[in-house]
Amino acid sequence: MTLSYRDEDGIKVLSKPCLFAAAGALPELQSALQNGPCEVILDFETTGATPWLQKAVAGKIGGKWTTAQYCKEHDCTADSRLRARILSVGVPASQFCAAFDLDLMDEEEQRRLVHLLSGHYWVGHGLQFDYAWALSICPDVRPAKILDTMLMVICFRPDLPYEMQAANEPSRAHRDTLQAYVRAKARAKNQDEGGGIVSLQALSLLFFDVDMDKRYQKPINWTPAYLTAEHHDYCLGDINAPGHLARLLMGLPWDAPMADLLDCMQQAAGYTAYHTMTEALHALVRMQRKGFRWDxxxxxxxxxxxxxxxxxxxxxxxxxxxxxxxxxxxxxxxxxxxxxxxxxxxxxxxxxxxxxxxxxxxxxxxxxxxxxxxxxxxxxxxxxxxxxxxxxxxxxxxxxxxxAAVAEDGRIHPSTSILTTTGRTSSRNPNLQNIPRDPRFRSLFAAPTGYRLIATDFSSVELRIAAALGVRALRLLHQIIAARRGHAGLQATLQTPLANMNWIFREVPELQAWLADPLQIIPASIRNTEMELGREVGFRDRALVAAKQLCVPVQAIWLASGGDPDRLAMRLTFANGLDPHIMTALAMESAAGRFDLQGKLPVDYLQSLNPDDRKALKTTLKAPRQAAKGVNFGLLYGMSAEGLHRSGKTGYGLDWTLEEAVLARKVFFNLYPELALWHWLLKHAMKQKRPVLNPYDASEMRTAATGGKVYWGSTLSGRPTVAAKTTAASNHQDQGSGAEIALDAINRLPDNVKALLVDFIHDEIILEVPVDRISDVQAILERTMIQAADAFLMPFGVPTEVESAIGDCWQH
DNA sequence: GAACCATGCGCC
DNA sequence: AAAGGGCGCATGGTTC
Known part of the structure; x- marks a missing residue:
């Protein structure tokens, strides 16, 4: 084949051999795909970040040539216009693979190419990117299934980053490269080049001990008219990697049949979440295509x-x-x-x-x-x-x-993708999830004439999830107690937590008897234990500290609710339609002696008020309520008293002392002891010893022997989570559940409402709606969001509320 | 000039 | 001993 390409002057023909495929290869692809839905690996190479946004096209071609040098060497021109340049396709079942040079194909041919992929099982890493480009070529393309190794890591293998940290066998050819990646990842908290929870390069290093070539990754590489054999090799050299990785991630042989892979995924605990996320991708890429209008x-x-x-x-x-x-x-x-x-x-x-x-x-x-x-x-x-x-x-x-990001249609088209540890979406190019809250700024996002924006968010969803996690924690404690008293079935299902906690019961035998009736006075040995810093402590001392940290909240729970999971404070707060921020504010104010609860608990006090008085209280206690928000969110994820003190001062303008912060923290966990229990269980019951970088110092590797450990957990759908810090562990369960709830809500929307999506910000869904459909769509949206949340939270007795704002422009 | 790091800051 | 979490993007400074 000779190379031809189009530019402004029409078609030119070069006499060099071309390895890339064009329209002529379409029949072959078509026949490779004709036997029903099959596995297709696809990968776009593009000249920009998204089909709407091109950042500076910079760098060197192949990591060595400037554009001028390259063009001179290869006697060609370069064209940096924003476009998809290459679509690499692999069909393992037919041993078909080809890299299509889209510059050699006209729009109709490109559309036919992408359309051929519709209805098949797409395999890739971070397919949101490829899906968005495919959609820009063929607006009705839709894969039947999405097998995304990024989403698979998030849902099935959250431990993978830690496995990478441990993978430093001397036999590895690219051990240093892998370790460098691991360290950079651990260090770079807020840096780009993150590539999400894990990059394809890193997966390849871990599973294949192969260092993938990255020289042709940047957009600049896809601008020259003539592409070399090295370009071609870059496109097809690793084309099968995602398919093999998908199997290896699930613990199957690299060449296991697709049916086995799907079966294995469906059996895994994270599958509900995986399904939710892949379903949501369809809506998210279409939201990107629609864009958010900017005035x-x-x-x-x-x-x-x-x-x-x-x-x-x-x-x-x-x-x-x-x-x-x-x-x-x-x-x-x-x-x-x-x-x-x-x-x-x-x-x-x-x-x-x-x-x-x-x-x-x-x-x-x-x-x-x-x-x-x-x-x-x-x-x-x-x-x-x-x-x-x-x-x-x-x-x-x-x-x-x-x-700078507004496209010709007057809209901004960021990519909203799922690539984070928690399973939350993130938004980039540009990020439309961190728009300033200044109402003047938000009003720049405006509906066109004849339309309105509906923005609906879940009220305090993270706290509602925490309430559910508290209920779950107490149920688990009941099971643990039953197992320790001989329940054989539970002993089997709770092996790991029981084994993890055994040392505490062994060192502190008095704990077991006390747990039988937590209303008894806590044994003096436990009660009087104080953590002494800077002293070598033995097993018994450490076990006593752990026991005390368990007994105090457990007793608080029994005092307030007799150990009944349905009567836990945070759940009751929501069940009674109360505001958790005002609850915490009341508790804090009363503890400080500035408010008289008339001897009642905050929840009882609030309930004794009529709705008008309750509303009035929100005004009276405006400042304390604002402060309480900081307390609630900070302490939910294990913030220390020092951290609370600081954040109260800087974030909420509180003029308070460290002692007051210590008190606020104590009051909070006394008010919501189920949260303390939740934290305790994730710290003590679901830990696992393994090599891990010290989360406070990325340069320091801890082995399993020197105290490296991770904390397992799960979201409310059962998706496993892992973290090296208890603070992060609690966060991943809560935020991760929140992400799934919101994505599930999107999935449950009817197609004609899904099509109205213009932005999605974690717990807020924004639709651009024709004026005559407003009330209709609002009702559907609110009902659907509540249904989705109920599916996760009602099994724990936690109800949900949503709140809408409607206007010509975004106002939330 | 490119790549990397540090810092700072917007949001939930 | 340390210790709220999760993102993306901008600029400046340093190094190769």
């Missing part, structure tokens, strides 16, 4: 307004911090960030004002983060004035980011 004119007006806002704040800043005079332009410019010189000038101003030095980052540099400054200089006029200017400019930076 350009309004955005420009807001930009001017914010610029004025920054300008107005400037004189105040310069009056108190004249050293910042030379940096005025830098502070106002949306393309500039913080420089060392500006940092130093700010430090000078603050030193003059307060006589104290700047706070430090963990690497010892001066920190200028809003939190650190507020913490270090709570009453500083300089800090307040500086934030005024910087906040306005930073909002303008977001305007710039979104403005």
């Amino acid at each position: 350009k004119a309004k955005a420009e007006a807001l930009d001017a307004e914010l610029q004025q806002q920054a300008m107005d704040a400037l004189p105040t800043l310069l009056a108190v911090a004249p050293t910042l005079e030379p940096f005025v332009n830098m502070l106002m410019d949306t393309a500039d960030g913080m420089t060392d010189a500006l940092k130093a000038a700010l430090g000078d101003a603050l030193y003059k004002e307060t006589g104290r030095r700047m706070p430090k980052t963990k690497t010892g540099a001066d920190s200028t983060s809003a939190d650190a400054l507020k913490q270090a200089f709570p009453k500083s006029v300089v800090v307040a004035a500086y934030q005024q200017v910087v906040d306005a400019t930073s909002e303008r930076k977001k305007l710039r980011e979104y403005g």
Whole structure:
């Protein structure tokens, strides 16, 4: 075959041999796919991040040529226009594989190619990307099943990152590469290049000990008219890898039949979630295709307004911090960030004002983060004035980011994909899940004429899930107690937790008898145990500490509810339609002696009020309620008293002492002892010793012998979770359940409502709805969201509420 | 110039 | 001893 390509001048023909396939190969592909639904591995190479957004096309072709060098060498031109360039297809059953050069095919031929893949089982890693590009070529394409190794890791093999940490056998040819990946991953908390929970390259290193070639990964590689044999090899060299990996991930032989693979997945605990996620992909890629409308004119007006806002704040800043005079332009410019010189000038101003030095980052540099400054200089006029200017400019930076991402249709088309540890979606190119809450900003997302936006969110869904997890924890405790008293069936099903906790019962035999009736006084040996830091403690001491951490919340549970899972405080809060934030606020205020609960528990007190008084209380206790939000979310995931103290000061403007934070923490877990029990069980019952990087210091490897351990758990659907910290472990169960609930809600929507999706932000669903369908769609959406949540939460007796906001523009 | 890291900050 | 979690994106600075 000779190479031909199209450019603005029409078709040119090159006389070089071309390895890539074009329309001529379609009949062969068609016959490879004719025997019913079959496994198809697909992989796009593109010149941009999404079909709507191209970032700077930079880098070197094949990691070595500049574009000019390459074009000269290969006597060709380059075209950086945004497009899908290559579609690699593998059909293992027919031993078919080909890399189609889409530049050699016209639109109709491309559409026919993609259409051929419809109705088959798609296999790949992070297929959301490929699905979106396929859809941009053929709007009605739809795979029958999605076998995505990324989603499989999330749902079936959450332990894989830890397996990678342990995989350092000297026999591995690419051991160092794998370990470098593992360390980079552990270190890079907020960095790009994450590739989600695990990259295809990393999977290949782990399972095949093969270091995949990444030289042709970047968009620049797919711009030249002529593509080399190396390009071709890059496309097809590893084409079968995702299929083999899918089997290996499930513990099957690499060449196991598809039927076995599907069967194995369906048997696994994570399958419900896997099904939810793959189903949701269909809706998410179509949401991306639709896009979220952006009001350009309004955005420009807001930009001017914010610029004025920054300008107005400037004189105040310069009056108190004249050293910042030379940096005025830098502070106002949306393309500039913080420089060392500006940092130093700010430090000078603050030193003059307060006589104290700047706070430090963990690497010892001066920190200028809003939190650190507020913490270090709570009453500083300089800090307040500086934030005024910087906040306005930073909002303008977001305007710039979104403005640059608006497509020709006036809409923004981010990719919303599922690639995170928790199973939550994330949004990128651009990220439409972190839009500033400033109502002026949100109103830039507007419905076209004749349409309205409906934004509906789950109210306090993370706390509702926590309530369910609390119920689940208490049920588990009952089972553990029964098993320890001889229930053979439970002994079998609870082997791991029992084995994990055995050392505590062995060292503290008095615990077992006490658990038979937790209303008894806690044995003095346990009650009087105090954790002493810096002292070598023995097994018995440690077991006593663990026992105490169990007994205290368990007794609180029995005191409040007699051990009945249906009467746990957080569940009751929601069952009674009460606001958990006001509950916590009441408890805190009463503990501080500022509020008289008339001897009642907060829940009973609230219930004794009539609805009007309850509402009034929300106003009276506005500030405490705001503070309580921070307490609820922080403590839910195991925040320490110190952390709570700090976040209360910086995040909620609380002027409180560490002692007060300690008290608030105590009050919280006394109010919701089931959460303490939940934390205790995940720490003590579901741990597993294994090599793990110290989560607090990525450079430090801990072996199973030196204390490395992970904490297993599961979402409410049964999807397994793993974390190396108990804080993260609790989070993964809760957030992961929340993600599944929201995705399930999307899946349950009828197709003609699904088609209205324009954005999805974890617990909020946004639809763009024709005016005449508003009330209809609102009812369907709200009902469906509640049904989805009920399926997860009602087995634990936790009801759900949702809240809608409707308008010409987004207002939530 | 590219790649990497550190820092900071928006959201749920 | 340490210790809320989960994301993506921007800029500046350093290194190769």
